[in-house]
Amino acid sequence: MSFRKISADKIYTITSSPIENGVIIIDKNGKIVSIDSIYNHDKSEIEIFDGIIVPGFINAHCHLELSHLNGVAQTGTGLIDFISQVIKNRNHSSEIIQQAIEREEKNMIDSGIVAVGDISNTTDTFAQKRKENLHYYTFVEYFDLFQEENTDKIIEQYDAVFNELSETTKNKKSKVPHANYSVSRRLFEMLCHSDLIEQKTISIHNQETPAENELFQTRKGDFIRFYERIGFDTKHIPYTNNSAIHYALEYLDKQNRNLFVHNTLTTKEDILATFDVLNADATFWATCPNANLYIENRLPNYKNFLETNAQVCIGTDSLTSNWQLNILEEMKTILKFSSYLDFETVLKWATLNGAKALGFADSLGSIQIGKTPGLVLIENMENGILTNKTTSRKII
Numbered sequence: 001m002s003f004r005k006i007s008a009d010k011i012y013t014i015t016s017s018p019i020e021n022g023v024i025i026i027d028k029n030g031k032i033v034s035i036d037s038i039y040n041h042d043k044s045e046i047e048i049f050d051g052i053i054v055p056g057f058i059n060a061h062c063h064l065e066l067s068h069l070n071g072v073a074q075t076g077t078g079l080i081d082f083i084s085q086v087i088k089n090r091n092h093s094s095e096i097i098q099q100a101i102e103r104e105e106k107n108m109i110d111s112g113i114v115a116v117g118d119i120s121n122t123t124d125t126f127a128q129k130r131k132e133n134l135h136y137y138t139f140v141e142y143f144d145l146f147q148e149e150n151t152d153k154i155i156e157q158y159d160a161v162f163n164e165l166s167e168t169t170k171n172k173k174s175k176v177p178h179a180n181y182s183v184s185r186r187l188f189e190m191l192c193h194s195d196l197i198e199q200k201t202i203s204i205h206n207q208e209t210p211a212e213n214e215l216f217q218t219r220k221g222d223f224i225r226f227y228e229r230i231g232f233d234t235k236h237i238p239y240t241n242n243s244a245i246h247y248a249l250e251y252l253d254k255q256n257r258n259l260f261v262h263n264t265l266t267t268k269e270d271i272l273a274t275f276d277v278l279n280a281d282a283t284f285w286a287t288c289p290n291a292n293l294y295i296e297n298r299l300p301n302y303k304n305f306l307e308t309n310a311q312v313c314i315g316t317d318s319l320t321s322n323w324q325l326n327i328l329e330e331m332k333t334i335l336k337f338s339s340y341l342d343f344e345t346v347l348k349w350a351t352l353n354g355a356k357a358l359g360f361a362d363s364l365g366s367i368q369i370g371k372t373p374g375l376v377l378i379e380n381m382e383n384g385i386l387t388n389k390t391t392s393r394k395i396i
């Protein structure tokens with residue numbers, strides 16, 4: 001059996017302190033066989049890289065099927081106008097859609113992403129996913145916009161999407177609610193009523209815009225106006241007199257891994273209330289900072305997550321609200337705007353926490369013996385800091 005020996009300035013395993021003068025030994029399948037001192041090996045056998053080596057990145061939130069829509073939405077319009085622009089622009093030929101999906105999957109792989117938590121409203125990405133170039137957790141997303149007379153039809157429609165994808169080791173899937181502001185009580189009940197054979201990951205868009213909290217706290221604001229504008233009845237929108245996440249907490253199940261996405265407005269109280277209902281170890285908070293800046297021009301207060309020991313992971317969201325699907329670029333944005341965070345903390349968000357959120361931590365997320373995490377080289381850091389010039393590429 002042939003082995004490769006890989007070294008660089010530093011190796012970040014995630015589960016130990018960074019290693020200098022280390023070498024990672026991998027077998028031909030990319031499995032980590034050993035992590036050793038460089039001095040125990042003949043230098044001529046070692047591939048030495050300039051930069052640091054980290055495990056493959058996990059993109060915890062993406063909409064790969066929207067890849068052809070890059071640039072259709074204007075920046076800074078706020079979530080509701082953004083949604084309207086995306087809905088208006090969803091008609092394209094399947095050839096254009098497929099090309100964009102293939103192109104962006106390749107970009108993700110080249111930049112070091114090894115697994116994706118991917119939202120699907122259609123079957124558009126499934127042919128690409130069946131090639132198993134990446135690990136995917138596909139979230140087939142259900143929403144009825146509180147029109148309960150349509151809920152049965154909606155369920156039928158998305159069940160058909162869900163049934164099109166077969167599960168394998170690299171392709172996991174679950175049925176998920178889209179967001180607090182788009183799922184009726186009836187739909188929530190039907191989605192959450194499932195006999196659990198295995199622990200699943202349930203993703204939900206959460207507290208992305210101030211109007212979402214306002215909807216549940218006051219039953220007023222931009223979401224009510226949005227529903228009225230499109231001629232939809234608002235009578236089934238619940239009035240909980242509480243922040244938006246409390247609505248989802250009535251239905252989410254502590255037996256699952258639960259993945260809240262965006263959390264731009266999420267407070268410490270919201271996080272602690274979540275931990276009262278759900279298992280903190282199996283609760284994850286995906287941040288998509290570039291999408292937040294693109295749409296709403298604001299970021300979450302990450303201190304709320306640090307101070308509650310909440311597990312943060314990182315997503316790119318879709319190309320409708322981002323300039324690229326690249327986790328290193330998300331890390332740069334987080335660190336640029338949040339000086340209280342350090343590189344190692346955010347690297348864990350980008351790797352191990354995402355792998356745990358998607359249920360892939362047995363094989364991905366950290367450089368440990370027996371795992372096949374993929375190895376990523378980060379080049380052109382300056383004194384341990386990410387700069388505009390810093391890049392990442394997959395080497396294993």
Ligand SMILES: [Zn+2]
Pocket residue numbers: 061062063119205261317318
């Ligand atoms: Zn999203």
